[in-house]
Amino acid sequence: MTAAIMVAAVAVPAIPAQAAGAIPQVDIAVSGLATTISQTTMRPGVVQFNVGPTFPIPDEAGGGTDTISIVRTDALDQVLAALPGAFGDDPAAAAQTMRTVHALSTWYGGGHEGDAWQVYLPPGNYYALGVQSTVLAGAQPVQFTVAGQPRSAKIHAVQAALWATGPVGQNQFKFVQLGKKPVNWFAFRNAAHEIHFVDITPVAPKTNAADFQEALSSDPGNQGPPSWVRGEPFAFDVVSPGVRVAIKHTLAPGRYLADCFIPSETDGMPHALMGMYKFFTVK
Helix, strand or coil: CCCCCCCCCCCCCCCCCCCCCCCCEEEEEEECCEEEECCCEECCEEEEEEECCCCECCHHHCCCECCEEEEECCCHHHHHHHHHHHHCCCHHHHHHHHHHHHHHCEEEEEECCCCEEEEEECCEEEEEECHHHHHCCCCECEEEEECCCCCCCCCCCCCEEEEEECCCCCCEEEEEECCCCCEEEEEEEECCCCCEEEEEEEECCCCCHHHHHHHHHCCCCCCCCCCCECCCCEEEEEECCCCEEEEEEEECCEEEEEECCCECCCCCCEHHHHCCEEEEEEC
16 A cells, blocks of 8 residues: 555546536446546536446455445545555554544445445545555546536435434444335435444344344354355445435345444444444335
8 A cells, every 4th residue: 555645636627517407427437557437527416426347356355346435535645544544453543544534534435336326415526436445556546526506406216214323432223114115225324423334234034133243253264154144245335424325226125234344433443343233124
């Protein structure tokens, strides 16, 4: 990881014309070692991000693929310099990292290849980046600007809502299904006071808190997911306090576990180990 990634200042071009009710469809992806974006200027309002191919994480760093996240900041070099502390073994450093990132930036969600979400973007200076790939000195962030006359389009309707709540160090999730329609879009809102992400895992019908606590305390050398896991988790990346997103993802009827493992700003302990997890049922 380089200590900082310096982004050259560029002149901001004219904001393209957009219909008052149109929601820009913005494609973000990784090509080689560069994050790409289909629009580098847009007006304030609701935007839909559609994720293409992302950065492959080396096996020695955990494997899989990275997400691409959206962040508003005027201090990208300081944010990126702080990020490695969140992935180390020092809880105090992890806590300091989260306090620094929280103070210097606002995060508007992130997804893997094939994911899509809508979010309101106020005016500001933004970047699309992969957190892990940036820490690993992989794909470089790409800058974009939100400025001009706000658009009036509304965020997509949802059939369920999941939100984070609680004071610092006492975070929890809540969930509600809105009516009986199939859940193809759901809201995720950070109404708490720390940065959060959410992993949503389908689980067996009777899975409970004792099962999750047992899994947390099991030998980390054990391979494979717990026996009560019933499918691949859906991971939605970092959302700052006060931000609400609408996520295009189907939650089939069944039982789910939502959790967040971001380090706490208080002591660096992962939020899930402090009780930030929730079992819920989609009907």
